[in-house]
Amino acid sequence: MKNGSRLAALGGVVVAGALALSACGSDNNTGASGGNAPAGDIDCAKATVNAAGSSAQKNAIEEWTKIYAQKCAGANLNYNASGSGAGIQAFTSGQVAFAGSDSALKPEETGPAKQRCQGSDALNLPMVVGPVAVVYNLQGVDGLQLSPATIAKIFAGQVKTWNDPAIAAENSGAKLPSSPIKVVYRADESGTTDNFTKYLKATAPDVWKWEPAKKWAATAGEGAQKSDGVTTQVKSTAGAISYVEMSYAENNKLQTAKVKNGAGEYVALSADSASKGIAGAKVVGTGNDVALKIDYTTKESGAYPINLVTYEIVCEKGLPAEQSKFVKSFLTYTASADGQKVLTQLGYAPLPESVLTKVQASVKALA
DSSP states (O other): OHHHHHHHHTTOEEEOSTTTTTTSSOSOOOSSOOSSSOSTTOOOOOOEEEEEEOSTTHHHHHHHHHHHHHHSTTOEEEEEOOOHHHHHHHHHTTSSSEEEESSOOOHHHHHHHHHHTTTSOEEEEEEEEEEEEEEEOOTTOOSOEEOHHHHHHHHTTSOOBTTOHHHHTTSTTOOOOOOBOEEEEEOSOOHHHHHHHHHHHHHOTTTOOSOOOSSOOOOSSEEESHHHHHHHHHHHSTTEEEEEEHHHHHHTTOEEOEEEOTTSOEEOOOHHHHHHHHTTOEEOOOTTOOOEEOOTTOOOTTOOOOEEEEEEEEESSOSOHHHHHHHHHHHHHHTSHHHHHTGGGGTOBOOOHHHHHHHHHHHHTOO
C-alpha cells in the first residue's frame, strides 16, 4: 500500500471501486456485461496493484478499471499516466507490476526488463488501438486535407504559414489565412511521438530527416507535457497544429485533418478507418510476445494511416504471486470481447481479431 500511496501522490489515477472514477474519464459506462459476476472466465483478484505509462490509453484504463472494480470487489489499480518512457522506467525499476507503452520495448530496454522479471521475458501485449489525430485550431477551415509530405514539412518548420502553396494545393476552395502555423509537440518522452515520427519517416523520408524516437527531435514549435497538455495548448492557441490520440481530440472537440493514405485517399479519422489502417500490421514478436509492425504506407481503401498500438508490458513470469494473479486477471478482462467493446465508445479502435486471439493466448499463458 505504501507504493500505491506514493504513486497516487505523484499523480496516479487511483481507482478503488465503482465510484472512484465517477467524476473523470469517460461518461459512457456501457459496453460490458452488467451484474457483479466477472465477464467470461475471469478469476477475480483481490489486490492493490500499481501500473504506469502511456497517457494515450489513460481513458481506456480508467473505464476498464472502473468496470473491473465493479465486477471484482477488493480489486484496486493505481495507474499513473506518466507517459510511455516513464512507465517503462518504472517497470524496469520494479515500481509497477506492468507498464503501458505506445511502442514495443526497444532492444536496449529488453535486458533491464528481463532482469526485472527475474530472468523471464517481458512481453509486449497490444491492448488498445489509438489512432493519432493531426489536430489544429483554425477558425473557418474545417476538413483540412494534408498529405504525408505536407505534414512532415509543417512539423519540420519548412511550411510556416497556413496559406503556403503546399497546403493550398491540397485544399482547393478553402479560405486559408496568412497567419503563422504554431507547431505544438510532446515535450515528454512519448510513444505517441515515437509512432508519429515513425509515420513521418516511413511516408516522407525526403523531408523528415530525424530518426523516430520517443523524444521529439525537430527544432520547430513549442513543447507541451503529455496528451492533456497538447490538447489544452492547441485548443487555446489560434493557428496551432499538433498530434494527439483520437480520444483526446474527440473529448476536446478539436478540428482534425483528413490524411492522405497510400492509396491516394484523404481519409477522415474514425474508429472504422483506424481499424482498417491497423489490419495490415504484422506480428514481429516471437513466442508469447505480440509486438507489431504497423504499415504506415497502407494502400487499404478507406484506411486512416497514422495509428499507434498501446502495449501492456508484462512479465511472462517472475512477478510476486499477488501481482501476477491481478495482472493476469485484469488483462483477461481487457482482452475479452466485453473489454474491447468499450474502446469504440472512448475514441479508440478495437484490436483486429487476428491480433486479439494471439493476445488472449499470451495472457492465458502468464504465470
